[in-house]
Amino acid sequence: MRYLPLTPADRAEMLGVIGADSVDALFADVPPEARLPGPVPGLPHHASEMAVERHMAALAAQNLAAGAAPFFLGAGAYRHHIPASVDHLIQRGEFLTAYTPYQPEIAQGTLQVLFEFQTQVARLFGTDVANASMYDGSTACWEAVAMAGRVTRRSKAVLCGGLHPHYVATIETMARFTGDQIDSRVPTLSAEPDEAGLIAAIDAATACVVVQYPDVLGRVPDLAKIAAAAQAQGALLIAVVTEPVALGLIEAPGKLGADIVVGEGQSLSVGLQFGGPYLGLFGCREKFVRQMPGRLCGQTVDADGRRGFVLTLSTREQHIRREKATSNICTNSGLCALAFSIHMTLLGGDGLARLARINHARAQQTAAALAGVAGVEVLNHAYVNEFTVILPRDAREVVRELADYGVLGGVSLGRLYPRQPELSNALLVTATETTTDQDIHALAAILGEVLANAHEGSPT
Template sequence: MRYLPLTPADRTEMLSVIGAPSIDALFADVPKEARLDGPIRGLPLHASELAVERHMTALGRKNTVAGEVPFFLGAGAYRHHVPASVDHLIQRGEFLTAYTPYQPEIAQGTLQMLFEFQTQVARMLGTDVANASMYDGSTACWEAIGMARRITKRAKAILSGGLHPHYVSVAKTMAKYTGDALDVALPELSAETDIDALIAKIDADTSCVVVQYPDILGRIADLTPLADACHANKALLIAVVTEPVAMGAIRAPGEMDADIVVGEGQSIGVGLQFGGPYVGLFGCKEKYVRQMPGRLCGETVDADGRRGFVLTLSTREQHIRREKATSNICTNSGLCALAFSVHMTLLGEAGLRRLAGLNHAGACRAAARLAKVPGVRVVNHTFFNEFTVDLGREARPIVRRLADEGVLAGVSLGRLYPGVAALENGLVVAVTETVTDEDIEALATALEGALEGALAA
C-alpha cells in the first residue's frame, strides 16, 4: 500500500514557498548520469506481493555470495567472522528499538553501551576521547576536516594519495559547500608511501593533513615525522583507519601524536551488508573535545550515589545550537555501534591481538604464494592483511575472468581510479581469518591461468 499524504495542491504550495519550479529541481545537485530517467529497469510497474518476492529472489540469486567462494575483496570493507552471539544480543528489544537516548532515566542500557563503545574506540585508536559513533568512515573523515578548520581557522586540507578515493570523493562533495580547499594526490604503484611529499606541502595555510593507515595499497608508515611537521606549522594530523583489526598488531595513530583519528568500524561486529549500514569511529585529543562532532556519553552518579550515564557536552549539538552545531549528526548508527562493542567485548584485548595475528599471517602466506605466479609483482614492503600486486597488465579484465570462475580476486585499482593508466595494473588483495590455504591456492592457480591466457591472446 502506498502512503501519499500530500495532495498535488500541497506539493505545489510547498514548491512555491521554497521557490523551486518542480520536484526535479530539488535534485539538481545530483549528477545527471546518476539520476534515473524513468522507472527502474527489470522491475514490473505493478505486481502482487508474491510475484514481487519471487522476482526479487530470482535477482538475488544472480549475486555471488561472499561466504561461498574464495574471497579476497577489501579496500575499506572486509569479510570477518562475526560470532552468532553478536546478532543474538543486538536483537534484544531494549537495544533494537532504542533511538537517541535524550532521556537518560529510561535509556541507561543504551547509554552504558555507548559509553563502553567510546572507551573501546579511544583505546583502540590511541586517543584521549572518542564519540558515540558516526555514520561511516568516509563521513567521519570529512567531519574531521571540518573540525580541523574550526580549530585552526584555516581552510586548506592536504589529502594523502593513499587515502581511499571514496573518502576523497565525499570530502570533495562537502568542500563544494564549505569553501575548503583540498590538495589531493594520486597514489603511486610503489612500496613507498607519500609521507615525505605530504611534509613538503605543509604551509601556513594548512589546516590539516589527512593520511590513511594502513593506506589504500595496504602500506604502513610511521606517522610521527608527519605529526611533528604538522604541529610545527600549527596544523593538525588526521589519521584514517579503514581496517580496525589492524590496531591489534600495529601502533595506534594516537600513539604517534595524531590529533584526530577516524575510521570505519565495519570489520568488527558488522557484516558486509551490500555496503552498509556501517559505523564510523571518531577519536581526538582531549583539548579538542568541544569541537568534536557527534554525541558523547559520560559516566556520573545519581542523587543516591549510584553509577549512571548521561549525554554530556550536549551544548555542541544541533538540537541546542541549531546551525552553530559542530555537525549535523542526529543519530549515531547505534545498532552497528552496539554490534561493534559486543564483538569487541567478546574478543577483549588478547582476542583482538590473536585475530590480528591470524590476519597478518594469512596475508603473508598469500603474498608469498602470489609472488611465485609468473608476471605478478608484490608491491608492498609493509602490510597488515591487505597488499597490492602489479599484474603487468590491466587488472580489471583479469578480475572479471576470475569472478566468472568463482574466485573474487580483489579490488582492481582501475576500478577505484578509472582512467588512470599508471594504476590500472594494480590489484588490492585482502586476506582475513576467513580465508583458507585452499582459497589462497585457488586464487594463485586461477590467476596464473588467467595471465597465461592473456599472454596467449
C-alpha cells in the same frame, strides 16, 4: 491507490513560501542525465507479491556470496568471522528496538553501552576521548576535516595519496558547499608511501593533513614523522583507519601524534552487508572535545551516589542552534556500535592482538604464494593483512576472469582509480582469519592459469 496527503493548493503555498517555481526546481542540483523523466523503464506498473518475490530471488541468485568462494576483497570493507554470540545479543528486544536516547536519563542501558563503546574506541585509537559513533568511515573523515577547520580557523586540507578514493570523494563533495580547499593526490606504485611529497605540501594555511593508516595500498606510513611536520605548521594530523583489526599489530595513531583519529568499524562484527549500514569511529585529543561532532556519553553519580550515565555532549543541530552545531549527523549507527563493542569485549586486548597476527600470517602466506606466480610482483615491503601486487596486464580483466572461476581475487586499482592508467595493473589483495590454505592455493593456481592463458592467446 496512491497516498497523496497534500492538495495542489497546499503544494503551491509551500513552494511560494520557499520561493521555488515548481517541485522540479528543488532538484536543480541533480545533473539532468541522472534524473528520470518518468517511471523506471522496463519495470511493470504493478505485479503480484509472489511474482515480485520470485523475480527478486532470481536476481539474488546471480550473486556470489562472500562465504561461498575464496574471498580476497578488502579496500575498506573486510570479511571477518562474526561470533554467534554477537548476533544473539544484538537481537535482544531492548537492543534491537532501541533508538537515540532523546531522554537519556531513562535510557541508562543504551548510554552504558555507548559509554563502553567510547572507552574501547579511545583505547584502540590511542586518543583521549571518542564519540558515540557516526554513520561510516568516509563521513567521519569529512567531519574530522571540518572539525580541524574549526580548531585551526583555516580552510585547507592536505590528503595523502594513500587515502581511499571514496573517502576523498566524500571530502571533496562536502567541501563544494563549505569552500574548503582540498589538496589531494593519487598513490604511486612504490613500496613506501610518498611521505616527503606529502610533508612538502603542508604550509601555514593548512588546517589538517589526512593520512590513511595502513593506506589504500596496504602500506604503513610513518605517522610520527608526518605529525611532527604538520604540527610544526600549526596543522592537525587526522589518521584514518579503515581496518581496525590492524591496530592489534601496529601502534595506535594517537600514540604516534595524531590529533584526530577516525575510521570504519565494519571489520568487527558488522559484516559486509552489500555496503552498509556501517559504523563510523571518531576519537581526538581532549582539548578539542568541544569541537567534536556527534554525541559523547559520560559517567556520573546520581543524588544517592549510585553510578549513572548521562549525555554529556550533543552538539548536533537537533539539540542546539544550527549555526552553533558541530555536525548534522542524526544517528550514531547504535546497533552496529553495539555489535562492535560486544566483539571487542569478547576479544579483549590480547585477543585483538592474536587476531591481527593471524591476519598478518595469512597475508604473508598469500603474498608468498602470489610471488611464485609468473609475471606477478608483490609491491609492499610492509603490510598487515592487505597488500598490492602488480600484474602483467589490466587487473580489472583479471578480476573478472577469476570470478568466472569462482574466486573473488581482490580489488583492482583500475576500478578505484579509473582515470589513472598507471595504476591499472595493480591488484589489492586482502587475507583475514577466514582465509584458508585451500583459498590461497586456489587463488595462486587459477591466477597462474588466467595469466598463462592470456599470454598464450596474445599475438607473437
